[in-house]
Amino acid sequence: MLASPAPWSGTVLFCDWGLALTTVGYCSAVFRFSLPPPCADTAIESQGGRIQSVFFAVDSYDVLAITEFPEGFSPSALDIAFSAGGEVALLYTTRFLDPSEAAVALSKASHELSQPVVRFRALAASGD
Numbered sequence: 001m002l003a004s005p006a007p008w009s010g011t012v013l014f015c016d017w018g019l020a021l022t023t024v025g026y027c028s029a030v031f032r033f034s035l036p037p038p039c040a041d042t043a044i045e046s047q048g049g050r051i052q053s054v055f056f057a058v059d060s061y062d063v064l065a066i067t068e069f070p071e072g073f074s075p076s077a078l079d080i081a082f083s084a085g086g087e088v089a090l091l092y093t094t095r096f097l098d099p100s101e102a103a104v105a106l107s108k109a110s111h112e113l114s115q116p117v118v119r120f121r122a123l124a125a126s127g128d
Contacts, residue, residue: 011071014052014096018061025087026062039087040065047078061092 019040021029029037040063044051049069057064075093082088097105 013069013071013073015067015069015075016094016096017065017067018057018090018092019063019065019082019088020060020090021062022087022089025085025089028087029063030056037063037087039082039085043078043081043085043088046081047073049073049078061090 017040019025019037021037021039025037025039028039040054041051044065044067047069049067052066052068054063054065056062075095079091079093082091
């Protein structure tokens with residue numbers, strides 16, 4: 001079920017989910033022309049989330065979903081909820097960052113990149 005317009009109080013986290021469905025899950029979604037697939041709807045709502053948009057994909061993943069969750073939700077708990085249904089074979093998650101969160105992440109990454117990195121080079125054995 002797509003998200004209702006009622007807002008949460010506090011911070012809202014947006015995520016992208018890629019689902020590779022099992023044969024049962026694929027049949028359930030495609031042959032019923034059901035978007036979102038029942039497994040996605042149930043798992044996301046069980047963790048307090050809402051689906052913003054869902055798309056079938058012709059890629060490594062069968063379904064892509066953009067979701068929103070209240071602050072403090074556990075992506076690990078959602079992964080378990082997806083797995084428990086038996087219709088999802090593979091799952092990836094990407095949390096979207098707003099501009100201020102992206103700036104903090106970039107700052108942390110640039111600090112880590114400024115640290116010296118020890119690199120090893122494989123040397124070919126020379127044959128005489």
